[in-house]
Amino acid sequence: MRGTSANRWLLLAPSLLWMLLFFFLPLGLIVVMSFAERGPYGGVRWTFGLWNYRQAMDPLYLWVYGRSFALAAVTTALCLGISYPVAYYIALRADPKWKNLLLVLSILPFWTSFLLRTYAWIFMLRVEGFVNTMLLALGVIERPISWLLYSDFAIVIGQVYGELPFMILPLYVALERVDVRLMEAAMDLGANRRQVFWRIVLPLTRPGIITGIVLVFIPSFGAFITPDLLGGAKSAVIGTVIQNQFVQRNQPMGSALSVLLILVMFALLLIASRVTRQRGRR
């Protein structure tokens, strides 16, 4: 169906219309709203100024952005650290018989509910939860550890658990493509295994690493469920703060924070794509 150009527009129109109306128009609305003012009981007053952005530059909010960034960075680093050896094993070391099964098992959790996987960690980390009970029974600790749940520790664990498949998959794809003969050639020329890894495998898989970092970092940075459930409504991150602005009926402020979040993310994406392109050129 090479079709005419009119035909193509006809095919494209419904989804384009849907997205413009129900995705881009709402985004445009909050951009406008971010310059407006809240009413004393909520609602929006359509007087325009920069006050929301000025307030968002308050150290208080900058601290929240910093914290969200740090939590997302730690999450991403842990995901990368855990996933690389796993993807490496599956792609280059595993018996081809098991390869598919191992891969499926590593990404299967993605298909199950994120909410329930987070709940699993509440169950594990509570004071009277599984981890404490086990440690007590084994005599490792004498009194239950109380900081497991409702802490940054819990947020990071939950987040790593939720995002791991998004790191394993792109790494696997990148490692799959590595030509084993390059490694063998390097070995033949006298490189040891460490050199082969750092000078051949790692540079070749850089695009996969960057994709993985982007795929994990972005949702972690704007996360809501894990900080809310595992952080105990106490540890503020940008996601919970935006939600809180909604409850506090300050839609203009929530809009400004949302717009800033999107801008920060695009800046990061831009950096990521620059990095990828530069490496490619070299």
Add this chain to the structure above:
Amino acid sequence: MSAHPRTSPALVVWMGATYLFLYAPVFVLAVFSFNDSRLLAVWRGFTWAWYEAALSNHPMLEALRTSLLVAALTTLIATMLGTSAALAVQRGHGRLRSLWDALFLLPILVPEIVVGFASVAFFGWIGLRLGLLTVLIAHVAFSVSYVFFVVRARLATLDPRLEEAAMDLGADPWRVFWKVTVPLLVPAIAASALLVFTLSLDDYVITSFVAGAGTTTLPLRIYSMIKTGITPEVNAISTLLLLATLALMALAFRIEQRGMTRTHLVLAGLILLGLVGFAFGDIAMRRPRATLNVLIWSNYISPRVVRAFEEKTGVSVNIETYDSNEALLAKLQAGVVAYDLIVPSDYMVRILIREDLLQPLDLTRLPNLQHLDPSALRLPFDPTNTYSLPYTRGVTGIGYRTDKIASPIGSWADLWDTRWRGRIVMLDDMREVFGAALKLLGYSLNSTDPEQLRQARDLLLRQKPLVRAYDSANFDQLLLSGEAWIAQAWDGQIIKARRENPHIEFVVPREGTTLVVDNLCIPRSAEHPDLAHDFINFLLDPAVAAENMNDIMYLMPNRSAWPRLRPELQRHPIFSIPPERLRRSEYLQDLGPTTVLYDRYWTEVKLAR
């Protein structure tokens, strides 16, 4: 290439550890869904009880139905839209292609919290009623992109010569499309449909913003269940859902490996038919039943009372919950919502009246009014009871574990005691938290003096490092499980928790506290005000009120019901509050424009480290 002689043992151990990390929590979760104990993670014997509870949990099944309905419709619409868009873009000539790509990439990149926030603002702005339609619209909007990219990736790898050959053999374009292109695309379309179905079924964040009365999806229901207390019933539901997903995945995997056989086709068809049947069965089978949508605090109405009303009237009652007056107001202001009955506290009634969000009650239709204690009527926030009737009354206080805390508790200052660092829980409620701080400073909890508020904020900032969690729904469970030792709390749930653990005590601080009256009100936008009146009158019936109180353990100003209360309610601590503490206590009032200052300081407390 299989003969890699030197795989280091460390790598193998690492693999094992990772898979353990991925599967152990889910496995433990599943195992304990069979545990014959409510609270502990200690094995107490095998039981099916939690599965029986889950499968007879009517609201949960209703939510599953809603979720399946939304997911099925979303999949259908998004797959059609996304596939046609992919065809149009892939077949178009290059120049605009990267623009379309960027356009479709955005919904995947923008954080869900922003999409939800923007969507509800938009629906409110255009005045579209929040409900099934808005949920569907939002789900399709975030799903189309996934279909677009999956199908487009497949299109890019198609051999154009196949289509050209068909053309050469005399097929017209339409025939080529249906006989050649579509069959080649089926795997990609199926894969993206599966993806969309899963994403829609699992979405919490966006749905929580755009859902309205009667569109509680499964994730929303599970979320509020997790928030109001962990029971193995949630484990049972989780296990069932995980098993269902695994079965679906196994089928999809086999199909991908072996190709679609007739058995698979029949199997998949049967599953689809079953799901659709379940999702739509309600509409087709039952005569259309009116649904009364109730928006109420969590733990605030007895399920038995709800069922009794349903049986008596044939009406179906849908219960949804909120955790603070501010959340209720936000929900009512966000957009057009069709709740028939809400339960705001005193000062919020005043605000709702002022914002014109309530409709007058027809008192002539509420004969059971006569049972109400006159002292709970004609209160300042609604002096003529035009808009509200009292549902419960209570006090805010301190709940604590006597087995963990030996010293006497009796002041708000005890919530600032460094000895209980990390064991203190505060309500996740702006006015209550500031109320405690203001009372501790010796001020009125309705203070509008900026200096006093600043002091209260500083006090709360100093308390923050000691606080384990801010929680309005689950504080009783946190005390029961030992997660917290001392909590700012509302009376009823603590009295109820004492039935399970006698080491839990409730006390009203000597500085005075918040007196609370929660009220039955009908929102202006209610769809069934008649039913709402019937339900209010039913709740005021003495026998019903007694049963309700005996379950939720909050007191109601229903004099005729009091003789039927269980003994621990007859001896409710509310009746024995020392008079001088009662004198120092206050009702919360609407503070007008000062609310903005409260909001700002509350945000500061919540954001602080």
